[in-house]
Amino acid sequence: MIELIELSKSYGQTKVVDQASVLFPPGKVTAIIGPNGAGKSTLLSMASRLTDSDAGQVLIGEKPLAEWSNEALAKRLAVLRQSNNINMRFRIRELVAFGRFPHSKGRLSDDDNRIIDDAIAQLGLEELQDRFIDELSGGQRQMAFIAMVVAQNTDYIFLDEPLNNLDIRHSVAIMQTVRDLAHRHNKAVVVVMHDINFSACYADNMVAMKNGEVVASGSVNEVVTKPVMERIYEIEFDVKDINGQRICLYYGAPTPALALAQ
Numbered sequence: 716m717i718e719l720i721e722l723s724k725s726y727g728q729t730k731v732v733d734q735a736s737v738l739f740p741p742g743k744v745t746a747i748i749g750p751n752g753a754g755k756s757t758l759l760s761m762a763s764r765l766t767d768s769d770a771g772q773v774l775i776g777e778k779p780l781a782e783w784s785n786e787a788l789a790k791r792l793a794v795l796r797q798s799n800n801i802n803m804r805f806r807i808r809e810l811v812a813f814g815r816f817p818h819s820k821g822r823l824s825d826d827d828n829r830i831i832d833d834a835i836a837q838l839g840l841e842e843l844q845d846r847f848i849d850e851l852s853g854g855q856r857q858m859a860f861i862a863m864v865v866a867q868n869t870d871y872i873f874l875d876e877p878l879n880n881l882d883i884r885h886s887v888a889i890m891q892t893v894r895d896l897a898h899r900h901n902k903a904v905v906v907v908m909h910d911i912n913f914s915a916c917y918a919d920n921m922v923a924m925k926n927g928e929v930v931a932s933g934s935v936n937e938v939v940t941k942p943v944m945e946r947i948y949e950i951e952f953d954v955k956d957i958n959g960q961r962i963c964l965y966y967g968a969p970t971p972a973l974a975l976a977q
């Protein structure tokens with residue numbers, strides 16, 4: 716379990732995360748949604764110690780984040796950041812092998828190689844594994860980074876907008892992988908994503924953020940409601956249940972409150 720307790724962060728005078736409290740339970744996919752600038756990436760950065768928090772606490776497996784060594788943390792928590800700029804020339808297989816580094820320290824065992832093979836196969840990258848990362852399409856590169864995270868085989872996985880650059884088929888492949896990691900391997904997987912219907916379909920729990928605050932969190936049906944969606948996105952929503960699935964229609968006008976303010 717990962718527990719975020721009243722986490723806050725300001726840049727200058729601006730509070731970008733405001734007393735956010737959230738649980739990321741094992742065996743569950745938690746999707747974080749919210750408009751650009753809501754504080755989603757900052758929240759995950761604080762939860763993974765990439766950014767210091769100003770106040771609040773992070774518990775990872777009931778132990779405060781500050782008490783984890785970098786080495787132990789890398790074996791338990793994998794993070795795919797929103798933008799991945801690597802300047803070195805890696806082949807896909809080398810990138811995926813990098814995910815084993817916290818475990819292997821650079822000397823890959825047979826077990827490590829098997830895990831790398833499995834991660835490459837799981838993301839459908841067998842044919843591409845000897846290609847250089849900088850010679851891939853954005854979507855292929857994204858799949859390679861996700862394979863690296865899968866190979867890291869950690870209990871906790873944070874994916875910040877992993878569906879960027881991906882077509883529908885590849886997005887489905889990623890979300891099926893994500894669901895499998897949670898449901899079959901009991902990992903706590905946290906995914907920041909913008910497609911609400913896709914989140915509602917694949918996530919177990921959701922967290923809705925706006926202006927640094929957690930506006931709602933809980934099951935999909937608790938979070939994906941007309942009032943919550945209209946509050947965070949400030950446009951009109953129609954929320955339906957279709958084939959047991961929560962579906963939002965949101966191609967409408969800005970909400971009256973927003974229209975009046977403009």
Ligand code: ADP
Pocket residue numbers: 726731749750751752753754755756757758
């Ligand atoms: P999201 O991921 O929800 O789009 P972010 O967490 O990236 O939002 O950003 C939240 C807010 O914090 C934004 O207004 C952003 O401009 C601001 N912010 C993020 N990082 C920094 C930084 N290093 N310095 C100043 N402001 C930042």
Ligand code: MG
Pocket residue numbers: 755756757797875
């Ligand atoms: Mg972000």
